[in-house]
């Protein structure tokens with residue numbers, strides 16, 4: 369049985385839930401074609417504003433477990449998008465979400481010009497500050513001018529439930545969470561200078577480091593509104609996409625992983641989601657969407673769970689043992705299996721998350737009350 373990966377987003381039928389996020393992997397029409405080739409189920413285009421951005425150099429750097437960028441919005445003018453790029457994006461035949469920024473004045477100028485190329489708009493709020501008023505004005509401006517669903521992309525800095533509700537009340541048809549996080553800094557140890565070319569050297573953090581923050585943000589937004597929520601931030605495999613959908617996301621977006629690994633990543637993520645659903649006996653995304661919300665109001669667990677060792681899976685690699693701060697794990701012989709000392713284990717759970725061989729699980733014995 370092949371699991372059903374199709375998704376309905378507003379009036380749009382997506383053949384799968386994976387799309388690029390606004391950024392370099394959708395910086396023009398040619399990139400949009402590459403994203404389609406790579407297996408994306410829909411397209412989001414790089415945010416444009418009324419003027420082409422002047423972007424400092426260098427503007428991207430890989431850091432441990434993440435990625436910093438000092439890009440702004442598109443370096444192409446709205447005129448060149450309208451003349452050259454949007455028509456090329458349209459040729460892909462995929463649903464197209466056009467990224468626009470930022471203020472109500474800018475949205476008022478841009479939205480009517482791009483309407484004929486778009487199936488939906490995505491408003492970026494990245495440079496609007498922490499006061500929600502300009503964001504709400506931009507949503508209202510877009511809704512008053514065009515007959516398209518309007519997605520609003522939120523940054524993770526503010527209070528997600530209240531911002532999400534305010535955006536919904538202002539007319540947003542959907543939310544996208546999260547944008548990159550920061551500002552952040554990286555320094556070249558050879559020169560002592562900031563690595564990015566912005567005046568202060570600051571940039572924005574994305575990639576795997578922000579995934580848990582993105583997941584929590586999506587989880588909270590889904591609980592706060594009735595409109596669909598799209599998850600973005602640190603997704604680079606099917607498993608992260610599955611978790612986002614379990615948090616309640618309707619679909620997911622990918623930026624940093626597509627920069628690092630190229631456009632074929634969309635299709636790879638799609639295949640991995642499909643594999644996950646098949647392996648777990650799910651028939652489609654509907655069966656996993658929002659699963660995590662069912663436990664949203666649970667109370668904290670204070671009972672110690674001593675992990676269970678599946679001896680046949682343990683090869684004695686010792687990773688669990690090296691990070692057991694309670695010295696509760698012992699290697700019985702070279703090649704494993706490990707032994708967990710029941711009386712010393714504090715049930716912190718770290719070893720289970722570090723084991724790469726599914727040799728440990730938290731379905732073990734409960735202790736305490």
Ligand SMILES: Cc1cc2nc3c(=O)[nH]c(=O)nc-3n(C[C@H](O)[C@H](O)[C@H](O)COP(=O)(O)O)c2cc1C
Nearest residue numbers: 389390391415437492546547574575601602623624
């Ligand atoms: C180099 C770069 C450029 C980006 N440009 C935009 C943009 O123009 N508009 C926007 O809304 N988000 C932009 N983003 C944010 C991404 O769309 C995304 O929200 C964020 O990076 C988190 O997802 P990721 O971890 O998959 O990259 C950019 C991110 C990067 C790394």
